[in-house]
Amino acid sequence: xxxxxxxxxxxxxxxxxxxxxxxxxxxxxxxxxxxxxxxxxxxxxxxxxxxxxxxxxxxxxxxxxxxxxxxxxxxxxxxxxxxxxxxxxxxxxxxxxxxxxxxxxxxxxxxxxxxxxxxxxxxxxxxxxxxxxxxxxxxxxxxxxxxxxxxxxxxxxxxxxxxxxxxxxxxxxxxxxxxxxxxxxxxxxxxxxxxxxxxxxxxxxxxxxxxxxxxxxxxxxxxxxxxxxxxxxxxxxxxxxxxxxxxxxxxxxxxxxxxxxxxxxxxxxxxxxxxxxxxxxxxxxxxxxxxxxxxxxxxxxxxxxxxxxxxxxxxxxxxxxxxxxxxxxxxxxxxxxxxxxxxxxxxx
Amino acid sequence: xxxxxxxxxxxxxxxxxxxxxxxxxxxxxxxxxxxxxxxxxxxxxxxxxxxxxxxxxxxxxxxxxxxxxxxxxxx
Numbered sequence: 001x002x003x004x005x006x007x008x009x010x011x012x013x014x015x016x017x018x019x020x021x022x023x024x025x026x027x028x029x030x031x032x033x034x035x036x037x038x039x040x041x042x043x044x045x046x047x048x049x050x051x052x053x054x055x056x057x058x059x060x061x062x063x064x065x066x067x068x069x070x071x072x073x074x075x076x077x078x079x080x081x082x083x084x085x086x087x088x089x090x091x092x093x094x095x096x097x098x099x100x101x102x103x104x105x106x107x108x109x110x111x112x113x114x115x116x117x118x119x120x121x122x123x124x125x126x127x128x129x130x131x132x133x134x135x136x137x138x139x140x141x142x143x144x145x146x147x148x149x150x151x152x153x154x155x156x157x158x159x160x161x162x163x164x165x166x167x168x169x170x171x172x173x174x175x176x177x178x179x180x181x182x183x184x185x186x187x188x189x190x191x192x193x194x195x196x197x198x199x200x201x202x203x204x205x206x207x208x209x210x211x212x213x214x215x216x217x218x219x220x221x222x223x224x225x226x227x228x229x230x231x232x233x234x235x236x237x238x239x240x241x242x243x244x245x246x247x248x249x250x251x252x253x254x255x256x257x258x259x260x261x262x263x264x265x266x267x268x269x270x271x272x273x274x275x276x277x278x279x280x281x282x283x284x285x286x287x288x289x290x291x292x293x294x295x296x297x298x299x300x301x302x303x304x305x306x307x308x309x310x311x312x313x314x315x316x317x318x319x320x321x322x323x324x325x326x327x328x329x330x331x332x333x334x335x336x337x338x339x340x341x342x343x344x345x346x347x348x
Numbered sequence: 349x350x351x352x353x354x355x356x357x358x359x360x361x362x363x364x365x366x367x368x369x370x371x372x373x374x375x376x377x378x379x380x381x382x383x384x385x386x387x388x389x390x391x392x393x394x395x396x397x398x399x400x401x402x403x404x405x406x407x408x409x410x411x412x413x414x415x416x417x418x419x420x421x422x423x
Contacts, residue, residue: 288386
């Protein structure tokens with residue numbers, strides 16, 4: 001019989017909704033709320049020995065102390081598995097599930113699993129640190145979510161190795177595991193090519209990023225000679241002291257800097273902090289990344305109305321699509337509120 | 349995302365096929381990966397003239413009505 005601990009928030013524990021989000025951490029014996037559905041799915045193979053409950057606000061108000069409380073409790077009860085949630089698309093609850101699972105896996109060596117909507121905020125933060133199964137975006141999908149949580153959770157509890165994410169029906173954790181195959185790569189590649197030529201189904205061994213959403217082109221600028229143009233780059237060009245601490249890779253931040261500062265280019269001068277290309281040529285002349293000299297010259301000639309007072313920068317290497325889209329959206333809204341008509345973007 | 353918000357945006361990059369996959373609409377092949385708006389093999393004056401030409405192409409791209417994503421020919 002597999003012994004399972006279960007983490008849920010105040011809502012699923014039946015304490016209350018948003019008005020009870022400050023409910024303190026507590027431990028109850030046996031199954032509570034969705035834990036009962038988990039036990040139904042487990043049948044005779046397992047039981048929930050205890051349920052850990054914490055309010056959504058209360059958890060994050062002192063995450064460190066709450067995690068310590070979880071660790072202390074599970075350190076005593078020594079379950080075979082921790083299930084958290086499922087939290088669906090919830091923000092605070094999902095992040096709490098991710099944090100609890102990550103800490104329990106890493107510090108106690110107990111396998112952990114949670115269920116989240118694939119676009120929930122906690123997925124990007126904790127995907128590499130706990131097993132996650134995909135769920136719908138609301139509790140309406142509870143039944144299916146519980147079945148897949150239990151199926152994969154039982155495999156973990158019994159010490160079975162994870163299989164590839166698509167085989168297990170998990171959210172990919174973002175790492176690759178090597179295994180031995182009897183079929184040499186040339187044979188596999190040839191088989192794949194032949195299948196492709198025949199029009200048969202085949203699966204790549206290297207997962208490609210999903211294609212981006214097609215965006216209808218924006219309307220063209222009608223009159224360049226009266227348009228204000230802004231410069232944007234993912235090339236990581238920032239003042240040399242990087243005052244906004246934009247990351248060298250996997251960026252989550254963007255910043256804008258006055259073009260007058262870039263024109264002066266001393267005290268501070270501008271450098272690229274981008275970790276994905278050799279920046280020696282850009283450091284020697286930032287116009288090679290942000291072509292301000294050329295755009296100013298075209299403004300002086302009357303080709304365009306003017307150059308926007310700021311240029312915008314982030315780092316585009318290892319940056320997740322989610323953060324990239326968010327930053328792009330934030331930059332776009334700033335540009336619109338500043339009356340910019342069109343943009344030139346440079347990308348490495 | 350800038351185009352999604354209704355502002356036309358031209359992308360200067362050496363990696364046009366990746367720009368296409370990433371969902372850019374107005375794409376221009378320019379420079380090399382580490383310096384899309386630079387050509388260090390030219391003298392500073394010639395490089396400036398070249399860059400001005402690339403920026404002018406980008407301006408023409410944002411002034412060109414499009415139905416779908418396009419890699420602009422190096423005209």
